[in-house]
């Protein structure tokens with residue numbers, strides 16, 4: 001595993017084999033009233049194009065939070081103040097005066113007041129405007145959730161095409177036929193071709209999750225963010241979902257960041273990282 | 284695009300927001316029905332206020348003014364006026380056949396001229412009918428009864444000529460037309476027609492005896508007036524005459540129907556001494572003499588000093604052509620009167636003194652009520668809309684709570700905050716549109732059938748809101764003014780959008796991550 005935190009200041013241009021996503025020093029603190037709850041303490045992670053990375057971690061360790069940040073659904077803490085923990089080993093450096101290296105693991109200590117960044121394909125997601133973030137989510141990212149999150153009033157087909165509608169806005173009228181054709185293909189590939197007019201409530205869990213995956217892929221995103229996609233399914237159905245994802249990856253070349261605590265999922269990933277105490281630890 | 288899809292889906296699958304639609308529909312219907320009935324009622328009242336007064340009245344009270352025929356001709360020659368006629372207005376006391384006295388307002392009118400200006404014949408009550416009136420389903424109207432046709436046909440003729448024969452084969456004499464409420468013998472019943480009650484006379488011993496009289500057939504009244512004192516004196520001598528009754532009229536204004544008696548113009552002019560007369564020169568003594576310049580004889584000086592005093596009327600009323608506004612009418616009348624006065628200097632009231640009033644001036648209170656109508660409706664409207672806004676707001680608030688996670692999902696798929704807010708706004712607009720259209724449709728249906736609905740309420744529940752015994756109009760007057768309908772429709776839609784706006788704004792501000800975590 002390579003951590004970006006190793007030499008952040010040295011790189012000014014992307015390396016030749018730049019990862020599709022580069023996450024650096026990502027911090028996220030929630031506020032519960034007046035209490036600050038730090039969840040991510042400086043997460044750094046690279047994901048190469050076409051790579052499938054599984055993120056393991058205990059419940060509540062901030063896995064979903066990380067996915068939301070990467071997907072542009074939420075924003076990280078703006079300023080990195082009083083960097084307290086080592087990005088690699090999590091060593092608490094509070095009280096040390098601007099440490100140059102981590103006393104624990106000897107990795108170079110990050111400078112104070114450094115900003116977090118999520119670079120997607122050369123673009124810094126953290127500095128995008130709200131509008132640009134909306135476009136980013138619509139075009140470049142597909143989300144899959146543990147609880148499927150389909151819209152109950154829409155049919156299976158509409159649940160898939162709604163992503164295209166959002167992406168194209170008023171221009172959808174001209175691309176509606178394409179979107180429907182692609183939705184049909186995706187659903188066919190998932191064995192749901194005959195259930196286009198059904199409502200989500202009429203489908204099983206596995207079927208719903210497949211509809212959700214089809215929806216995530218309708219706009220041909222480069223990155224699929226899956227938050228415990230099999231968490232709510234039995235082992236067999238979960239395996240089917242993973243098969244389907246593997247197929248897609250082979251067909252379309254898809255980069256996947258998958259949160260799970262299912263070892264079966266982790267097994268199939270190219271790489272497994274572990275989120276613990278708010279930082280990524282090598283697996 | 285997805286907003287339209289979701290709006291359509293929510294419209295067909297959600298029950299709760301349909302309540303918002305019903306709320307909009309009901310408020311729109313409430314306001315439009317109220318507006319239509321109230322407007323119809325006031326306009327009907329205003330129309331009644333114009334009955335028997337014409338569009339403009341030129342008045343010099345009590346002693347009247349001369350050369351009125353010339354003024355009538357001037358008015359009729361003018362483009363603005365269709366017809367004009369002289370009227371003498373005076374107070375009188377009358378005695379009814381049962382002996383009761385009552386105060387009335389006399390109008391001496393020339394029947395055909397007065398009819399051209401006021402169409403009073405349309406308001407004459409006693410006439411033979413072929414068809415029952417609007418609510419008289421059982422044909423209780425005595426004007427419908429077989430065998431009465433001849434009497435009523437004659438009564439109608441008598442109204443037209445304002446004369447009646449006192450007995451078979453006898454000559455016609457000038458006759459009066461009474462307001463239908465003057466005698467108290469006519470009682471308006473539950474279907475809005477008059478029952479005729481036989482009057483009773485109270486005898487000195489306290490018993491009562493019926494008086495066999497039906498006013499248009501054999502009724503007579505005894506009328507006492509106090510004409511203006513002669514020669515500018517202060518002692519007025521009352522004059523009492525008996526006059527047969529030709530018919531009765533219903534104008535639709537209780538005051539007029541209770542107090543007004545129409546009598547022939549010449550007849551009234553005569554008893555009030557307003558007719559053409561030889562007058563003694565003021566100051567001349569009865570015994571003064573003079574020499575006839577031709578014969579040289581000594582003759583009473585009065586003859587030489589006498590002059591012909593022209594006949595007088597207290598008012599001239601005129602009917603203006605359609606479309607003339609009260610201000611135009613008043614203005615033109617002043618001009619015409621000024622020219623008229625210029626031809627008769629010193630003989631008639633000056634243009635600045637004469638009283639000129641349009642029907643609007645005469646019905647000032649009614650006109651003010653009609654003008655206030657809009658304000659009143661807008662007030663009710665405001666309250667209703669305010670309530671509806673809150674209702675819609677509450678419903679949308681609950682709806683958006685229920686849909687929190689869906690909002691998070693849409694945001695995850697790339698929807699913008701405004702995009703999400705637009706869902707609720709367009710949904711609100713759609714509900715408002717459908718609700719408002721249904722409301723307007725319901726109003727049209729109800730207003731058009733309001734009398735049937737009212738009759739049904741009456742027969743099914745004994746609920747009588749519009750009692751013809753109380754109101755003059757047998758039918759509930761109402762009409763939907765298209766522009767009002769449009770205003771109400773748009774306001775209904777706006778109400779729904781405003782009600783949806785706050786929840787929509789809230790939905791836009793929701794944190795998508797929290798929305799997704801929302802259970």
Ligand SMILES: Nc1ncnc2c1ncn2[C@@H]1O[C@H](COP(=O)(O)OP(=O)(O)O)[C@@H](O)[C@H]1O
Nearest residue numbers: 030031032037039058059060061062063064065
């Ligand atoms: N909106 C929030 N306010 C406060 N705390 C939150 C909020 N969202 C998440 N958390 C907390 O952040 C931590 C990480 O949550 P999450 O990313 O969902 O973890 P995971 O997906 O790994 O189970 C949890 O302890 C959770 O309670």
Ligand SMILES: [Mg+2]
Nearest residue numbers: 063064065227
């Ligand atoms: Mg989670």
